[in-house]
Amino acid sequence: MRSKYRLGIDAGGTFTDFVLADLDGGVRLYKSPSTPEDGTRAIRAGLEQISQDINKSIEDIIAQCDLCINGTTVALNALIEKKGVKMGLLCTSGHEDSIEIRLGHKEEGYRYDASYPPAEMLVPRHLRRPIEGRILSDGSEKIALDEQAIREAGQYFKEQNVESVAISFLWSVRDPSHEQRAKSILEEMLPGVFICTGSEVYPQVREYTRTSTTVINAYLSPVMAKYVEKIDDFFSGLGAKYPVRYFQSNGGLAIGSAMRGRAVNAINSGPASAPQAGLFSAAPFGVDNIITVDMGGTSFDITLTYEGQTNLNKNIDFLRYRIGVPMIQVETLGAGGGSIASVNEFGMLQVGPESAGATPGPVCYGKGGTKPTVTDANLVLGYLNPDAVLGGTISLDRKAAEDAIREHVADPLGITVEKAAYGISMIVNLNMVNGIRRVSIERGYDPRDFALVCAGGAAGMHIAALAEEIGIKEVLVPKVASGLCAFGQTISDVKYNYLATNPMRLDTGADINSLNESFLNIEKQGRENLLSDGFKEADITVARSMEMRYVGQIHECTVNISSDKIDDKGLDKILADFHDRHKSLYSYAEPMNPVELVNLESTMTAHVAKPAQPKIVPGNGDCSAALIGPRDMLFDDSGGWMNAPVYQGPLLKAGDCIQGPALIEEPTMTLVVRPGWRAQLEESNCYRLIQNE
């Protein structure tokens, strides 16, 4: 049977988003409250919605999907909440404090802040065991491996009930045999314990980065494995034809078996697909400078793409831990619809980072929440329709929201409920504006040169206010905004980064054969993985890069190179490109000086056919059919309510233009068109919010 659908599922902190893409065009969006204790429950609930909506059994739908894709915050949340497993670490004797010493550095931005505490150790000192055995920088063995010490450490780990072990020895990238031997000894001693080595997880020079990356991987992988197992079983139980794909922090997809032991590759799984979806939405308007802002229930994620390129970070501190593997750069704040508003001991109104999440959720959901949230404020301000949230599947209790705001915010501050609601909205906007400034202004980009792309269920009510505050004149709100990341997954490719180390001088005595071999080795591995995953040779593209430097430098600069077999001429070209790159980055080059190679990388992408995208039919400009009547709303703190029209988004046609103040209701989001703005529905399934001149 020919496949008909592709399914993207993005499990966020509050809601799980579903995008069912019809391969012939047509995108459907669904939402169901997340169930962090067991992700499959939310997925089943979502599939039931889809099943009812399109009138097909869940099994039929899954059987007709060419791909089921899952973006997950499992690894991220476990790292944030420190809910990884108890673990041990084997390290080269004398270097067991490497991750705690952190190269002696304190993070930038806190230089003169004496009260800033160090990051919590994922593996405490008593579980970091030193092992004699030493490889040197040239790959030779200086001291033989002390297997007895490994057994003693294994015994201690057993007593301590560790669930995973990381093994990271100095220079294992030159000779992994000590790590491999240690792994096999421990595997024998500790059945059921997850074990990974530095040379597997991050085979690149730099002990601190490698050890830290390996530790994070060991800390999170058992959590990830449980999750993947559950999801894989769930889908194969429903008769899925192909294994579930998982979204990785590098912006590409992977299969579960590749994910289980590599949780570190999926830490930023969810938000990493936003740039892809954002660029896709902006393409019809010829825009490739975009800032995506994704406001869900718990968090606010920002990405910046300049001239079509999203920054991929390697070897960075993420949530205060050093991670080597490549990941899309995302700035995350604790600001969402569920963010709780409170008045602190100094009489200051604050919003977030504490969130009511999916349970108990905002007060107005009537599921036990008692503290007022941003969503409650939006309801009081008239932005949310009490009866039409999530396509009418949930109805909201306005009175309860008002009472909670009165009790926790308005009365303590001695102001009216409306003023308090507006204040909550203002504060959360301010937090988000500061976040956008951090990714743009602080990195030297003027946000006014960018289009803001709206994502997440709650963003539509805030986006125009944010744009106004920053001075951005163009805002794009795709109809699929509330599930933009899930949508991004359905248009993504499978992508793996394969890394290797092969230090050599590239002037005299460059070993071109060995260089070609290094690439071919990792690509052979990559190709096998992809072919066994059902891809054909023709689907696969390879992008190579080399990290090089002038002899004597310590840091490399990365140069993208051709994936052809390297010969003398090819090498000359690589060197010339290196000098150019050095000059463009650092303003000068030293073409007379010798260059050396350190690390190399092949990014293997298996292209996945993109579903066709639906087009909205044009109308005659008359929006009256979509009008469902006016509602009182508040747009500033003067207390002056405005009676503004509300439109049903699904009834609008391409070319329709709504002048603010107005509100457009879509099944999974509400778009607030502030006074002074207009919203124009484009053929490409996207609203454009434009500030009037």
Added chain:
Amino acid sequence: MSNRSGATSDPVVDPITLAVVRGALETTQREMTMTLEKTGRSSVFNLAHDYSNALFDHLPEMVLQGQDIPIHLGSLIPAMKAIVEYFGDDIHEGDVIYHNDPAYKGSHILDCCMYKPVFYQGELVFWTVCKGHLTDIGGPVPAGYNPDATEIYAEGLRISPVKLWDKGERREDVINLLLTNMRARRDQEGDLNAQFGTCSVGERNLMALLDKYGVKTVRDCIAELKNMADRHMRALISSIPDGVYSGEAHLEDAGHGFGILTIKTEIEVVGDSVHIAVQSPPQVPYFINSYEGNTMSGIYLGLMMFAEVPPPYNEGLYRCVTVDLGPKGTLCNAQEPAPHVNCTTTPMETLTDAVRVALEQAAPDRVAASWGHASGINITGKDNRSGEEYVTMVLASVISGAGATKNMDGWHSCGPLSCFGALSSGDVELLEYSYPIIIHRYGLIQDSGGAGYYRGGSGTVWEVEPIDHEMTVIGFGEGRQLATMGAVGAVNGLLEPKLGRLEVTRADGKKDHRENVITTIKPGERAANYNPGGGGFGNPFERPEKAVLLDIKNGLVTIMGAAEDYGLVVDPVSLVVDKAATIKLGKRA
């Protein structure tokens, strides 16, 4: 606020533009720093971040002090002015000026500083400035730390302000003169190129900023940023009661034979301004004298460490601060021919402590304990892989413990005091790749954190063995006889592990050094440099039992340390508190 006079004191700048310009200046500085880090040859630059980059305006006032090495940044302010004074009208587009001499307000001669004027449409608008610690500057001892020097002339090459590029022309003759006087010439030349790249990247960014906003708007923003910093510092000073506060700190005898030296400060707060007066003993014929520029840094650091003011950090911060360094010819206001190479750490960290102690009286609720002072090593030898000589300061060897504060234990491995967490010790693998050495140990030291209700952070030990050659190890610094100062009632019981030392292991056994020595080791022998921990905060005998027990479990505190530092007797096998013995010891209430 409107201003019709057009003066820059209170300009009308829209807040978004102000924020963008500020962000662009910060990004410019950060990209300069990144360029130096990524392109530098010496591990001191590219691994250890022993450099600082700053932007100055046409006045010239510092418009952006990054988060680089604090001890460099204060000295850039007088140095920049000295450069402009020296060249007067003779500053042109395409010039690049170089300088290290303390007589022109440099810090120490290893810190070579490059200054590039940025012209926009013929007008001088900015200076991009890059200061970095070169691994060698000539003189009799590799890496520049010569404990036998009794005059600055015996320490290395002094570079008075000189143009390396003249209107865009690279002056090969001058550059050749400099490099001819340095060891490991290829590295020094690479680092000089890196500094040039750094200043040029800064210039490139600033030109783009000026293209976008024009000179006037950018200058208005800068004026406002300086005013902002001034307001922050004044608000802080105003919060301290008016009065005169004094402090003193002691500097141990690191082998010079002049005994313990004492540095005193007197801090007078009047309204929103502060005057800091330094009183130090006469200068000595040993490399621990500090000239004016460097001393300014030490004072500013003592203040900033205490102030915790929010950014922006620029020259506006110091408008309300006046300083009296004491008479010329003293330890903290040295004059020629005083030797000085150790000055960025010794005596600067002692001066910083003296400022801190005075401020402790002014506002005891704000202070933190002191951080471990720098006591480290330089290494030099011949790399048989290339046949070339290598020489480097080992920054990993100075990573000491941070002081505890009023609400938490100190950070492990974050010092020294003069660098405040800005250093990076460099990856062990990268160091072993760059130099023919084996690093046997880089770890935390047991019982090294100062005892207190909150414990000081642990110091580190760095142990090295040469491969295939003889290596010279050159010690420098202090903190090997006097422990790091605690705060608010902190006292140490077990002193020994809290001090630094250099331990040399040879076939005939181990030997400890507690003064600045130069020694040579060969394969099979090892040198291990121990760094002091940070000071504790508050009464150690009130530290919760649970905290002590956790430190024991993690091997940060020993059974002996628990008894001597914290008055807690713990059974070495069960790791349970022996209540009766603890009461008998009688130290805990």
